[in-house]
Amino acid sequence: MTSATLAGLVGAALVGLGLYGVIVDPQPLRKILAFNLIGSGVFLVFGIVARKGAAAGLQSDPVPQAMVITGIVVAFAASALAVALTLRLFEQTGRATVRPDVEAKAPGAGADSE
Amino acid sequence: MSDGGSVIAETAGGSLLPLAVLVPAAGMLISFLLGGRRAERIALGLMPVQFGVSMAIAGFVWRSGEPLVYVLGGYLPPLGIALRADGFSAVMLVTASLIMPAAGLYARANFATPPGATERRGPLVVWALMQAVQAALSLIFLGGDLFNLYVALELLTFAAVPLVCLDGSPETLAAALRYLMFALFGALFYLLGAALLYGAYGTLDIVLLSQRVRAEPAVWVAAGLMTAGLLAKTALFPLHLWLPPAHANAPAAASAVLSGLVVKGSFFLIVRLWFNVLQSLPTAVPGTVLAALGSAAILAGSALALRQERLKLMIAYSTVAQIGYLFLMFPLASGPWAPEAFSGGVMQTISHAFGKAAMFLSAGLIAESLGHDQIAGLGGAGRAMPVTFLALGLGGLSLMGLPPSGGFAAKWLLMKASIEAGQWVWALVMLGGGLLAGGYLYRALAPALSGERPIMKRAPKRGSEVVALALALAAVVLAFAPPAFFAFLQIGRPAASVALR
Numbered sequence: 001m002t003s004a005t006l007a008g009l010v011g012a013a014l015v016g017l018g019l020y021g022v023i024v025d026p027q028p029l030r031k032i033l034a035f036n037l038i039g040s041g042v043f044l045v046f047g048i049v050a051r052k053g054a055a056a057g058l059q060s061d062p063v064p065q066a067m068v069i070t071g072i073v074v075a076f077a078a079s080a081l082a083v084a085l086t087l088r089l090f091e092q093t094g095r096a097t098v099r100p101d102v103e104a105k106a107p108g109a110g111a112d113s114e
Numbered sequence: 115m116s117d118g119g120s121v122i123a124e125t126a127g128g129s130l131l132p133l134a135v136l137v138p139a140a141g142m143l144i145s146f147l148l149g150g151r152r153a154e155r156i157a158l159g160l161m162p163v164q165f166g167v168s169m170a171i172a173g174f175v176w177r178s179g180e181p182l183v184y185v186l187g188g189y190l191p192p193l194g195i196a197l198r199a200d201g202f203s204a205v206m207l208v209t210a211s212l213i214m215p216a217a218g219l220y221a222r223a224n225f226a227t228p229p230g231a232t233e234r235r236g237p238l239v240v241w242a243l244m245q246a247v248q249a250a251l252s253l254i255f256l257g258g259d260l261f262n263l264y265v266a267l268e269l270l271t272f273a274a275v276p277l278v279c280l281d282g283s284p285e286t287l288a289a290a291l292r293y294l295m296f297a298l299f300g301a302l303f304y305l306l307g308a309a310l311l312y313g314a315y316g317t318l319d320i321v322l323l324s325q326r327v328r329a330e331p332a333v334w335v336a337a338g339l340m341t342a343g344l345l346a347k348t349a350l351f352p353l354h355l356w357l358p359p360a361h362a363n364a365p366a367a368a369s370a371v372l373s374g375l376v377v378k379g380s381f382f383l384i385v386r387l388w389f390n391v392l393q394s395l396p397t398a399v400p401g402t403v404l405a406a407l408g409s410a411a412i413l414a415g416s417a418l419a420l421r422q423e424r425l426k427l428m429i430a431y432s433t434v435a436q437i438g439y440l441f442l443m444f445p446l447a448s449g450p451w452a453p454e455a456f457s458g459g460v461m462q463t464i465s466h467a468f469g470k471a472a473m474f475l476s477a478g479l480i481a482e483s484l485g486h487d488q489i490a491g492l493g494g495a496g497r498a499m500p501v502t503f504l505a506l507g508l509g510g511l512s513l514m515g516l517p518p519s520g521g522f523a524a525k526w527l528l529m530k531a532s533i534e535a536g537q538w539v540w541a542l543v544m545l546g547g548g549l550l551a552g553g554y555l556y557r558a559l560a561p562a563l564s565g566e567r568p569i570m571k572r573a574p575k576r577g578s579e580v581v582a583l584a585l586a587l588a589a590v591v592l593a594f595a596p597p598a599f600f601a602f603l604q605i606g607r608p609a610a611s612v613a614l615r
Contacts, residue, residue, distance in 0.1 A: 015306065022299060028291055035298050042306045049313035063193070064312060067261050071305060074268045078301075081272060082294050085279070089287040097288075 007048050014041030026097050028086040032079055039075045043068045127174030128184035131197040131256050133167050134207060138248035145242045150233035153241035154226065161215035164248060168211040172204035172602075181606035183258075191319035196258035198320070200606025202460055203255040206382060209464045210251050212588065213374050213471050218244060220475050220581050221367035236280055240368070246273035247371060254379045260308045260318040260391070263383060267304065267347065271297040274376045277368040278360045289359035296346045296356040300380070303343030310336035311391075323391050324608065337392055337400070344387070347380035350404075350441060351411035354434045358418075361430040366478020369426070370585075373433045374471035378463055381440055385459070388444060393608045401445035409543040411438030416550030420557065425477045425487040428554055429470070432513055435547060436466045442528050442540045451531040456607055457600045458527030465520025465592045469512035472585035476506040479574040479582065489558050494566035496559070501579040503562055508586035510555040515548045520592025 014037050021034025050064035090096040141160040145153035174182055181200040188194070199207070221244070225237040250273055253266035275297065279290035312318050314332040327333055349357040361373050384404075388397060415435030422428040443459030446452060479502045481487040484495060496503040512521030525544050532540040 022295070028295075031295055035295075035302065038302045042302055042309060045306065045309045045313075049309055052313060061316075064309070067309075067312075070261075070265060074265065074301075077272060078268065078294075078298055081275065082291065082298070085275075085287060085291045085294065088279075088282065089284065089291060092282075092284045092287060 004048050004051055007044055011041045011044035011048070014038065014044065016041075028082065028089075028096050032082045032086070035082075036075065036079060039071070043071060046071070123183065124185050125174075125178065125180065125183045127171070127178075128182050128197075130167055130171050130174065131182060131184040131199055132186070134164070134171060134252040134256060135197075135249055137164050137167060138245040138252065142242050142245035142249060145238070145245060150235075150238035150241070151227040153238050154222065157241040157245050158215070158218050158222070160245070161211070161218055165208070165211040165215070168204070168207040171199050172208055175199055175201060175204045175605055176602055179605055191259065192317035192322055195262050196319060196321075197256040198258040198606075199256055201603045202382075202385070202606070205460065205464060205603060206255045206378070207252060209467050210248060210255075210375050213467055213585065214244060214248050214371065216471065216475070216581050216585050217367040217370045220370070220478070220578050221365070223575050223578055224365060224367070239276060240280060240365075243273050243277050244371065247277070247376065251375060251379050254382055258320050260311065260320065260323070262318075263386075264301065264305050264308060267380065267383065268301055270376060270379050271301065271347070274372055277372060278364045280365055280368060283363075285359070286363045289356070289363050292356045293360040296349075296353065300343040300346035303339045303346070304383075305343075307336040307338075307340030307343065310339070320386065320390050324393055327392060327394060329395050333392070333395070337387065337395075340387055341384060341400070341404075344380045344384045345407070348377050348384065348437060349434060350407055350437055351414055351434060352407075354411065354415070354437075357434055358427055358430040361433060361474075362424065362426040366474055366481070369430075369474040369478070370471035373430065373474055374467040377433070377437060378467060381437070381463065389447065389456075390608055397447055398445065401447055404441045404444040405540060408438040408441030408444075409540065411435060411441070412543055412547035413438075413550070416547055416554065419554040420550065422554075423488055423490065425480060425489055425492070425558055426474070428489065428558065429473050429477055432473075432551065432554065433466075433470060435551070436462070436470065436513060439466075439525065439528070439544065439547070442532065442544070445537060445540070446528070446531045446535050449535055451534040453600075453604055453607075454527045454534075455531035457603050458524050458531060460603050461520055461527060461592065461595075462524035465512045465524055465589050468585050468592070469509040469519070469521060469589035472505050472509035472582050472589060473513075475578065475582035475585065476502045476509065479578055480506075483570055483572060483574045484568065485571040489561070491568075492558060492562045493568060494562070494564055495568045495570075496562035497565075498568050498570050499574045499579070501576075501583055502574050503559065505579070505582035505586040507555075507559055508583075508590055510551070510559070512589045514551040514555065515544070516552075518590055518593035520589050520595075523593050523595065 018034045018037030022031050025031055046064040046068045050061045086096050137160055141156050145156045181198050184197040186195045221240055225240045227233050227237050250266050250270035257263040257266050275290050275294045278293055279286040310332050315326045346353040361369050412435050415431050419428045419431035439462050440459055443455045446455035483499055511519040515521045515525035529541045529544055
């Protein structure tokens, strides 16, 4: 197995693990972490693409690396926004869940999620 | 189509394209620096400029009959990034530059900073974010590079999500968080698809990709991932769960922008993907899958709208249904009926944008004047605030697809195309959706026109009523679009030039 194939499989596994977390876990913080896992998987795929040098037969294509850097900045901003929203939600309700069936309670009433 | 080199060469008027992005982006940054009171003036002052730029772009596209191209920094693709404006882009730019000031004028009533009052966070954020939404939408409509479009898509999300939770109440925070989760999911899938396409062809430029793409596994996987991601952002059934709470709980001006324009941004990219990037692929099967999901959205969204107690939630569920109509153009994308189907889809996009913005603004006025937006409590309200209900009703015409309205023109074109193509299933779904839309609008409008005396907390603001009515009239006027308008929509549609060849 070449290192590129191994990296590809790891990338796929990261995306899969992250996707599982995003879908199954109702807690926003875990979901945010799971999103970052998916993001890491995607960036790894970009890394392999760079190694492949598909563009012009270069040894290492710089364009996907530039994309990964931009992608990391965007993912960081997204995580920050999501964490800020989660914190505000927790401050207001004492609960942080995105399940619509769970009614918002007064602060302290349901401090099962932190 | 001509060879790749001349497609990417810069055209006359191309230098207008970056302006459409830069004007609102600069406005947003300056607003943020100068604070709430000046932010309002900057936002409202730049909106006519944006409209002028959009009209100028449309004028250049119209005169040349070809898409406008601008190459950023003079670096040609595949290394550089191109901006392109075809007929669809230009029409969407103009639509956005009309709806945004309408929402802005409406928002003035609630997010003004009166002289002498201390500045608050709400107004500053609203004016900055509305300009951010406009900048991100312009970039989506003009972007010619799939990675650049990913950044635009994320900018749109980051600008739209805080608009949902402006008042900071727990339910709006939860709605915004859910919206963000769906949007992040969508963005990452889109990005993964883009990575696969780059790996296969070494470029993400839309025109270059469209010449290189062949039907092979990597492309199908990439197309599936990108489409799934964009569907989550567009809220197509069954990925619509985030939309009703987010759109129904936001302030009215924000709801109008979110429902009228923001969901159209990701839809625009689905059209770009399937009609431009993947134009050489056989699209019958994926097109049918998209239209089947759209049909499910029309029926389920309308049925859910019928069951809502609150007016704003009803309008939000009707957005879920109306988004479904947009996807009926995909299985009709090839064949002699393709121009009609494309025009119908675009017409539905813009007439829904105007009609739904008008309805959300009217619903906002109703909620302010009555102190609630329970449909059961609307008795006689139509007599107390006739202009508001006229705007609500005229916006509703488009949803039902009754003439004269842009919605009628859109649904008529789509129905004609589906019957000509022998795919009459879609025509039946459209008829059923129209009947259901008539049902839920009747539920809201019939009690409002009864003889009861409503308890009014205050009279609706005249200026805001006029804004809502103007938007509703725009949706009606679209019914009288001349044939030249439909010819304009076809400019730059790849299949159109293939058919002519």
